Amino acid sequence: MRHTALYPVHKQLGARLVEFADWEMPIQYSGVKNEHMAVRTSAGLFDVSHMGEIEIKGREAGSFCQWLTTNDINRLHNYEAQYTLILNQSGGVIDDVIIYRFSEENFLLCVNAINTVKVYDWMESIEKDFEADVQNRSFEFSQLALQGPDSERILDEIIEVDFSNLRRFRFLLTRWREIDLVIARTGYTGEDGFEIFIPWESAPELWSAILNHKNQNDILPCGLGSRDTLRIEMGYPLYGHEIDEDINPIEAGLSRYVKIEKGDFIGKSSILNVYESGPKRKLYGFEMIDRGIPRQGYPVLKGDIMLSSVTSGTLSPSLDKSIGMALLNSEMEIGDEINIEIRGTNRTAKIISVPFYMKNPHKREMKI
Amino acid sequence: MIEIPEDLRYTDEHEWIRVEGDIVIIGITDYAQDALGEIVYIELPSEGDEIAKGNSFGGVESTKSVSDLYAPVSGEVVEINEALLDSPETINEDPYGGGWMIKVSIHHSDEIGKLMTNKEYAEFIEREVES
Numbered sequence: 152m153r154h155t156a157l158y159p160v161h162k163q164l165g166a167r168l169v170e171f172a173d174w175e176m177p178i179q180y181s182g183v184k185n186e187h188m189a190v191r192t193s194a195g196l197f198d199v200s201h202m203g204e205i206e207i208k209g210r211e212a213g214s215f216c217q218w219l220t221t222n223d224i225n226r227l228h229n230y231e232a233q234y235t236l237i238l239n240q241s242g243g244v245i246d247d248v249i250i251y252r253f254s255e256e257n258f259l260l261c262v263n264a265i266n267t268v269k270v271y272d273w274m275e276s277i278e279k280d281f282e283a284d285v286q287n288r289s290f291e292f293s294q295l296a297l298q299g300p301d302s303e304r305i306l307d308e309i310i311e312v313d314f315s316n317l318r319r320f321r322f323l324l325t326r327w328r329e330i331d332l333v334i335a336r337t338g339y340t341g342e343d344g345f346e347i348f349i350p351w352e353s354a355p356e357l358w359s360a361i362l363n364h365k366n367q368n369d370i371l372p373c374g375l376g377s378r379d380t381l382r383i384e385m386g387y388p389l390y391g392h393e394i395d396e397d398i399n400p401i402e403a404g405l406s407r408y409v410k411i412e413k414g415d416f417i418g419k420s421s422i423l424n425v426y427e428s429g430p431k432r433k434l435y436g437f438e439m440i441d442r443g444i445p446r447q448g449y450p451v452l453k454g455d456i457m458l459s460s461v462t463s464g465t466l467s468p469s470l471d472k473s474i475g476m477a478l479l480n481s482e483m484e485i486g487d488e489i490n491i492e493i494r495g496t497n498r499t500a501k502i503i504s505v506p507f508y509m510k511n512p513h514k515r516e517m518k519i
Numbered sequence: 520m521i522e523i524p525e526d527l528r529y530t531d532e533h534e535w536i537r538v539e540g541d542i543v544i545i546g547i548t549d550y551a552q553d554a555l556g557e558i559v560y561i562e563l564p565s566e567g568d569e570i571a572k573g574n575s576f577g578g579v580e581s582t583k584s585v586s587d588l589y590a591p592v593s594g595e596v597v598e599i600n601e602a603l604l605d606s607p608e609t610i611n612e613d614p615y616g617g618g619w620m621i622k623v624s625i626h627h628s629d630e631i632g633k634l635m636t637n638k639e640y641a642e643f644i645e646r647e648v649e650s
Contacts, residue, residue: 165554167583178583179556179557179583182556182557182582183556183582302586380582442562443560443562444559444585446585466580494562494575
């Protein structure tokens with residue numbers, strides 16, 4: 152099993168470690184609920200060094216990315232990032248990634264740990280058609296995610312940069328104690344926050360500087376457990392759950408990241424076919440009415456009729472109710488009742504809108 | 520340090536029982552709650568349900584796992600710890616006290632003698648940790 156540069160630090164902090172995508176990673180330190188609430192109310196720090204980083208360089212790096220992914224790369228300026236998808240020819244999702252544009256001829260892809268090798272091989276197979284060079288730089292970068300409403304204040308204290316001007320999905324390059332950092336205002340929690348790329352071996356230094364900043368009561372080290380409950384509350388997809396090679400982005404509710412009008416890209420004709428015939432299924436969120444926690448793989452039924460299975464589910468720490476997601480017949484409507492088979496019995500649940508958790512529902516209502 | 524009280528009997532599924540006359544009280548051990556982590560949900564049978572030795576009588580879920588509860592003895596459920604349904608974390612905090620799960624009126628009292636003593640259970644978990 153592989154270990155990040157922070158592995159000894161995690162052990163020292165008493166983290167519970169689990170295997171994830173061939174990495175031994177912390178699932179929790181003080182407890183999933185605590186860590187989850189720290190991110191919602193103040194700040195949490197995650198080691199996400201297992202994520203992969205793939206660089207695309209060269210004169211045609213931009214057109215390579217445009218062909219490879221579904222979002223429109225031409226909308227990106229330097230130091231901007233975008234969420235996008237890599238599809239196979241039949242429109243299934245090979246991976247969901249974030250692309251960072253450093254210059255017209257230099258892009259970085261942040262990919263899921265479980266897919267790093269697969270995506271790299273896929274990119275290599277396409278590379279020859281472009282004047283572009285693809286490099287897997289996953290072993291050079293550690294990655295920390297600082298997430299939560301206090302993230303900006305904490306990072307301001309440590310790194311002498313004014314982050315108030317760094318907007319969401321923008322990034323900057325800076326030096327801290329002679330270490331080169333790439334700091335992006337991105338995340339996977341639904342909170343404000345930053346994802347920081349740092350040379351592999353320097354991660355422990357920045358990790359402890361952040362955790363030991365002057366008011367350390369406002370931050371907790373967080374594991375993959377709370378990362379999962381946080382993203383489920385937001386309805387964010389996780390590869391292998393809501394998306395995979397047999398699920399297309401229209402079904403997964405990600406059509407806003409597929410820019411049909413941008414020109415050609417891998418999987419486009421399949422997506423056009425999906426639009427023409429209408430998606431047969433769609434990703435829905437549900438909450439349990441009966442007791443029980445839905446988990447991935449639990450059967451979803453309507454009475455006795457098997458519909459599909461749960462893609463993700465949890466007891467939501469913010470909402471204190473059981474929530475989940477599933478791919479269902481696209482004619483389902485908000486409020487419809489379904490059944491989840493838990494421990495051999497059918498439990499009632501109802502379809503609700505996603506995200507499950509909203510930071511400030513009043514503010515949202517004003518805008519509509 | 521894992522606590523293993525002397526006056527209880529144990530199963531290899533990490534349940535404990537306390538015998539009070541014809542009634543046995545059932546819960547999970549300190550070792551089990553520690554291994555499970557934060558318990559967030561519990562499912563228990565209803566009063567009047569029959570449980571059969573070795574079969575599942577309920578389940579506990581922690582933030583990282585879903586586990587069945589296996590009946591250490593056969594009998595009729597006469598009381599359940601309803602307080603656990605709202606605060607399952609009591610199992611973590613007090614596994615042998617407030618974390619008790621069900622009381623059962625047993626059918627075969629000889630089933631009790633077949634369960635492990637505290638010493639046997641301590642050796643059992645030591646072997647489990649090693650393997």
